Amino acid sequence: MDIQFVGLPSDKVAQVRATGRDDYGLAVEVDTSNGDAWPCRHCLGETPHGEAYLTLAWKPFQGTNAYTETGPLFLCASGCEAAKPSSAVPAILRSDQYLVRGYTGDERILYGTGRVVATAGIADYAKSLLENPEIAFVDIRSAANNCYQCRVVRA
Ligand SMILES: [Zn+2]
Structure with a gap:
């Protein structure tokens, strides 16, 4: 996948x-x-x-x-171009680790999926979560401040 x-x-x-x-x-x-x-x-x-x-x-x-x-x-503030969906971890994820968490199709946290992950391991962990059909999408948030960063979906 x-x-x-x-x-x-x-x-x-x-x-x-x-x-x-x-x-x-x-x-x-x-x-x-x-x-x-x-x-x-x-x-x-x-x-x-x-x-x-x-x-x-x-x-x-x-x-x-x-x-x-x-x-x-x-x-x-000005009209920047939308990022093209990509399999590569976005360059803005420059911290050592992030909070990675799976959500169901009705936009609820699937308990047990939230984990602080080393940045180098984000793609593998997100992929493993998205192999679960209960998970509709995976959100990446900053580990320290909980700020939303980006979403991971099935290609
Ligand atoms: Zn921009």
Whole structure:
């Protein structure tokens, strides 16, 4: 089975940029990249030095239930190109480890799947989770801060 890492959907990203409102209805914060890591979850790249980026609350789910966490992430402020789905671990995953967790088709955590995984092992672990037909997708979050990074799906 092949897997793909995917970024955030362009239609909703465009909506946030156009309205300036996040998933809490708050105004998105706009700052200029100082060259540090401001990983955009749409292009799965870093917002370049001197370019504007957004900080906002995002709910990376279609519906709303007790498991559909909403939390902070960064986006390029201008119209970056969506990342092409890829079998390669996105370059923005530069930390040593991440929280990797499987969700069911009704967007609930499948208990027992959440694990902090060394970055080099993320693809193998995500693949093993997606071999379970109960799991619809796998989310990658930062191990230290729980920020949503990207999703892994069956190719
Ligand atoms: Zn971007």
